[in-house]
Amino acid sequence: MVPDTIFSSLNPSLYGWQQSPQDLSLWQRRALSNECMWFPRPKDLHELFICTSIALNSPIPRPTLDPAAAQAWQILRFQVPELALTAHAACSKDDAGAGDPAVYMQYQTPQSQVEVDAWIDRTSHFEFGQGMQAFKDLRAKILLKKYKHDSDKTFLFLRAQNQNNSNDLVDNVQIMLYADHQVVDGTGIKILLGKYLSLLASALSKPAEKLQVGIKWHESYKNLSPPWIQHMNEDQVTSGPEYEELVAHIRDIILEKLKTNPGLPLSPTTKPATTQETHFITLSPAQTSTILQAVKRVLGPSSNITHLCHAAIVLALLRASPPAVQPSETQTIYSPCWLNGRRYLNPTPSCPSPTTNYIPICLSFAPLIFTNIDELVLTSTATKCDTQEKLLKVCRMSTEQYTNIRERTSMLPECVNLFEDIGRMMLLENSNMQSRQSMTEPSSQKNHKSQDSSQTAEPFFLSDGLTEQYISHAYPSSPSQTRPILTVQTVQFAAHAEQNLYIPPSPLSPALLSKISKISI
Numbered sequence: 461m462v463p464d465t466i467f468s469s470l471n472p473s474l475y476g477w478q479q480s481p482q483d484l485s486l487w488q489r490r491a492l493s494n495e496c497m498w499f500p501r502p503k504d505l506h507e508l509f510i511c512t513s514i515a516l517n518s519p520i521p522r523p524t525l526d527p528a529a530a531q532a533w534q535i536l537r538f539q540v541p542e543l544a545l546t547a548h549a550a551c552s553k554d555d556a557g558a559g560d561p562a563v564y565m566q567y568q569t570p571q572s573q574v575e576v577d578a579w580i581d582r583t584s585h586f587e588f589g590q591g592m593q594a595f596k597d598l599r600a601k602i603l604l605k606k607y608k609h610d611s612d613k614t615f616l617f618l619r620a621q622n623q624n625n626s627n628d629l630v631d632n633v634q635i636m637l638y639a640d641h642q643v644v645d646g647t648g649i650k651i652l653l654g655k656y657l658s659l660l661a662s663a664l665s666k667p668a669e670k671l672q673v674g675i676k677w678h679e680s681y682k683n684l685s686p687p688w689i690q691h692m693n694e695d696q697v698t699s700g701p702e703y704e705e706l707v708a709h710i711r712d713i714i715l716e717k718l719k720t721n722p723g724l725p726l727s728p729t730t731k732p733a734t735t736q737e738t739h740f741i742t743l744s745p746a747q748t749s750t751i752l753q754a755v756k757r758v759l760g761p762s763s764n765i766t767h768l769c770h771a772a773i774v775l776a777l778l779r780a781s782p783p784a785v786q787p788s789e790t791q792t793i794y795s796p797c798w799l800n801g802r803r804y805l806n807p808t809p810s811c812p813s814p815t816t817n818y819i820p821i822c823l824s825f826a827p828l829i830f831t832n833i834d835e836l837v838l839t840s841t842a843t844k845c846d847t848q849e850k851l852l853k854v855c856r857m858s859t860e861q862y863t864n865i866r867e868r869t870s871m872l873p874e875c876v877n878l879f880e881d882i883g884r885m886m887l888l889e890n891s892n893m894q895s896r897q898s899m900t901e902p903s904s905q906k907n908h909k910s911q912d913s914s915q916t917a918e919p920f921f922l923s924d925g926l927t928e929q930y931i932s933h934a935y936p937s938s939p940s941q942t943r944p945i946l947t948v949q950t951v952q953f954a955a956h957a958e959q960n961l962y963i964p965p966s967p968l969s970p971a972l973l974s975k976i977s978k979i980s981i
Contacts, residue, residue, distance in 0.1 A: 466707055466877040469699035475687040477567075485571060485678075491547065491563035492687045493876045494821045496883030498642045499547050499563045500890050503610060507956040509599055510649050511636040512931070513592065514657070514946045519629040520664065522620055526586050528666075529618050531673075532659035533584050534576065538675050540652065541567050541684050542819055543614045544579065545643045549887055561887045565643075567684060570677040582609045584616040588630070593619060595738060595952055598636045606638070613640040616656070633946075641821070646923050646953065647800045648819040650930040653951075661935035661945045683810070688822045689876065691806045691814070695869035706874035713827050714878065717794040722781035723916025738954040758852065763859045766924045770795065770862075771854035773919050774830055775838055775847075781916065782837045791834055794827040796920045799865065801872045816929055824871045828861040830854065927951050 480486040491499065498506060537543050546568070549561045570576050585605050598617055606615045615638040623631040637656070639649045697703045743751070748765070755763050774793060783791055801822040805814035814822075830836070836850055865871075931951055934944035 467704045470873055472689045475689050477684055485569040487681050488564045488566040491565050493879045494823050496563050496880045500886035505956050506641040508639045508641055508649050509954050510653050511952045513634050513949045516631050516946050519623045519631040521628050522630050525630050528663035531663045533616050535659050536656050538680050541680050542643050547642050560884050569681050583612050586618045588620045602638045613643045645821045645823050651819050654931040657935050664945050685820050691808050693806050696873050697870040698873045710874050711878055723918050724780050740952055767858040768855050770858045774854050778837045783834050793830040793833055797826050797828050799824045804872050825875050826865045
């Protein structure tokens, strides 16, 4: 049970970065909101990956590319210290000696260039070969390379492709970034990739002898991002009756209502999958434009592809798990929607444009509520017209829900205490499980039982697929630059899914489902 402390007023000053009196090179702050829920979860569930393929405007020798790539990674490490954050749990005790575990984010200031070079060696790998490699192959290589240094929160993998039969010239490059969800969210990793590509283009434009630059690593802590709670805009409510009402609403949704949602059947397997499966459907600009124009023509100017895709999720969910024939109290779906909260932040000197530059986790939560779901179910004999009719109906509901969320002015504070209390309860449960481990059945048997009993999982959007405001089409991206050094061809983003999901055959077009990420929470 979540305690009533979730209604306590928020004190942003508690979350500021503080220098450790015992170790002056160590900086730490209290973990904030979602950060607390990620810490107790298994490490492999933290994984975020973003991959891009880029074309170089002019082929370059590999000996030119590798040092430029390493230089860009090093500068990014200085500009974004969050790349090297760690997290730990400690017990915060009151005057009576009682206390609960609390999570802290930590940053250790490098003491020398040698220390930074060792970090770069651990967290990056460059290779050279022929042809493009699949997303899953690049991901597997990252996980293999970082296996021995799993505490690092980031990793850069760069694969250079040789030009035709040349053994040295490079004309195309694949870049994959790994990041731990403890330190960034989906928007944050997109911003990271955009910053890295900008730095890479800058490094490639310089002669090799000018790549080495002196960096004052002992001052890198100055680039730490202030926690978002310290620069929210004035509309964010942190106390009072309105705040408590919002907190109670979110608590009821997350702890009660989500449990009543139907789930998508899991794919039946005889043994756990050893690799994560991710499938991408890429729409061309022409296809995207056609769909968007059709959505706005049929549904109105306020509807968009995201609303359509969310409607498709709901129809697929109801097709797979239709509600009971008899009316009940569960004839409503509370579809989880994790929201990018950066538009609720004020600019700061270190982050003048938080919507496009703030990297740490900044998420809020709001449900999309779909009522009378028994009227939305597609039967096995549904025609194309039936499907279109239901899809339009659900899409109108989706647009209305997204509009309601967009019109709310306070979206960030109401989740903070709840998420932090959930994180503390997860920590306590993990501790209790460890203490009981010797008295219970072997973990392999428990895992087997858990897999057997888990029949469904809930889908939600991982991303809206929009990347242009974080990742430019070409770099350098300055309008004064007449000829780009590199051009971005594709961007793919994925996170770890806890289970493989199966959606039965449906008359819905695969194109409408192209941006749906099937992730279990």
